[in-house]
């Protein structure tokens with residue numbers, strides 16, 4: 183595996199490449215062109231300049247998170263082919279510059295959802311949290327406002343203001359898109375991009391839905407072992423893989439994370455490792471990465487990745503906001519650096535135990 187950190191680019195991120203470079207064992211970043219709207223083609227020039235900046239800091243671009251999918255592709259409107267063509271050309275440009283991992287999601291309207299971005303924990307740190315009873319009593323508009331008002335002035339990925347402007351229209355547009363239709367639109371997209379992916383050895387790593395259940399009547403199709411298996415089989419080629427996000431799949435405690443890792447094996451192209459502390463079904467907060475701070479056995483999760491021979495990037499997912507840091511919720515330096523170090527420690531111990539030295 184390769185240890186990485188998500189980085190939004192120097193215009194958006196409070197964490198610098200120089201800081202990331204100093205985290206032991208971190209060799210790359212997972213980044214994006216944060217200012218390119220979903221559906222637009224990425225230019226060779228912008229990709230090169232992003233890559234040059236990362237490499238000048240002694241790091242590599244280990245993958246892209248995300249090249250977002252335009253809603254027309256998810257909804258399956260007649261203009262989708264135009265957006266798919268832009269996506270293919272973006273993959274072509276990335277492939278030419280030896281960037282061959284792309285994380286994306288296929289969630290309607292909401293990329294992810296938390297009901298609080300700054301929940302205080304007993305140790306004084308703050309974390310993102312979710313309470314299903316809150317969601318039941320809020321409209322999507324109220325949730326957008328909550329996210330906007332508690333994100334320290336940062337634009338949260340998936341919650342860009344232009345989406346907020348269109349939320350009513352988006353809900354209208356998704357009317358009639360049920361699980362089956364959404365799934366078929368995803369398969370249509372994957373089949374269309376398959377040739378360019380195979381030309382460049384591009385790995386497409388779909389991100390699971392977060393949380394892993396339907397919201398506001400919108401379908402969600404990447405949320406458990408059965409649904410993910412169905413997708414991997416529908417386009418049964420190595421390029422069609424998964425971002426194994428413990429914090430998303432783990433929102434539902436019925437998902438047995440180590441078992442799922444063993445089942446998906448080589449189709450896992452990318453891993454997000456995060457711990458959650460569950461209070462009751464549908465009520466949880468994000469925790470420190472350490473097993474004892476949350477509900478997951480991180481040793482078993484990392485061991486399962488080790489056992490399937492995982493060689494892709496891992497990034498420590500959302501961290502707590504702590505030590506007075508001012509940052510985008512979940513994306514500060516300190517707790518993610520602790521997470522990277524902890525996961526590296528688990529990996530080293532598992533490796534040495536396995537090899538018997």
Ligand SMILES: [Mn+2]
Nearest residue numbers: 427430454499
């Ligand atoms: Mn994730």
